[in-house]
């Protein structure tokens with residue numbers, strides 16, 4: 001028997017009960033991998049920030065490229081100190097930020113590796129359903145052959161590649177990833 | 193490694209159009225370009241495990257916050273989480289949030305001049321059982337005004353967020369109450385193209401599940417995208 005899937009509705013402006021403390025920090029002292037900060041602004045078609053009413057979730061593999069999930073049967077080490085999920089609400093400037101690690105490459109179609117990336121899901125007041133996108137890293141050789149990047153017209157690929165910001169001493173490297181919902185520089189979203 | 197099997201698309205007619213001008217905030221926020229079409233990978237068929245470590249402690253009782261009882265009409269909201277082949281989705285994380293009985297959220301951004309209730313925070317979190325079942329004990333939320341147009345009011349609703357097994361069947365939705373006269377006026381409700389799919393967002397009174405002399409019960413079943421069983425189906 002086939003059932004109709006339940007319709008999506010907007011997350012609305014008052015989802016802050018979903019933001020348990022620490023949900024945007026994915027790392028602990030024992031987590032393996034290179035510490036990074038990823039963050040950016042969530043912007044509308046006028047370039048205006050989604051102040052306090054946008055929510056970003058991330059899902060990623062560990063430093064070796066394995067997801068904390070039973071369906072990931074790749075022969076790669078698990079990291080009991082890394083779950084791979086984060087959630088962050090935007091602040092008054094539309095800014096979101098996560099403390100995480102750089103993920104390893106994950107197996108893709110035809111035995112090829114996907115480029116290291118972070119899966120990003122966007123929710124907001126005014127978005128009637130959530131949007132899927134991906135954050136890729138600049139200068140990765142695997143970006144050239146990544147199946148999802150290749151599915152995007154070259155002119156729009158840069159919207160999926162985070163910008164490395166100059167590091168400061170011991171601080172984790174920071175990658176900037178603005179998400180533009182609409183307009184000229186609209187971020188590429190995927191039909192997942 | 194073989195490619196994992198993907199998830200079926202949502203049923204046609206159930207997906208709101210992103211640009212729905214009657215809901216004013218969609219106008220500048222709805223993407224206008226076509227989404228990129230891609231093959232399923234391990235990245236979307238996996239997703240976070242619904243642990244307390246990640247999401248915080250779970251409680252389905254929203255009526256006892258900070259040592260007292262919430263004001264308003266107590267209700268039980270319950271149902272099953274199923275996939276599109278009517279199979280139970282076990283171990284799904286169900287988060288719910290809502291306004292209090294007066295129509296106000298316990299949220300600093302909510303400026304509606306209705307009383308706050310010190311004993312109602314309005315957030316619940318449960319994980320589905322072996323038959324996909326979940327249950328909340330809460331307060332019937334009030335309607336509230338919003339700035340969409342002159343004198344617009346949201347019908348009473350409870351927000352739901354769900355994680356099935358994979359990122360691909362993530363769902364955020366809202367549950368409404370039967371017979372609410374605000375429903376036909378609500379652009380968020382009306383953004384769902386298929387009227388039958390819209391009606392499935394409305395819960396139904398279930399007298400048999402009521403706790404006598406304590407709380408009425410409303411059933412709300414939720415259907416997530418299901419996963420292909422064989423590569424041939426895909």
Ligand SMILES: [Fe+2]
Pocket residue numbers: 012014291346349351
């Ligand atoms: Fe609401």
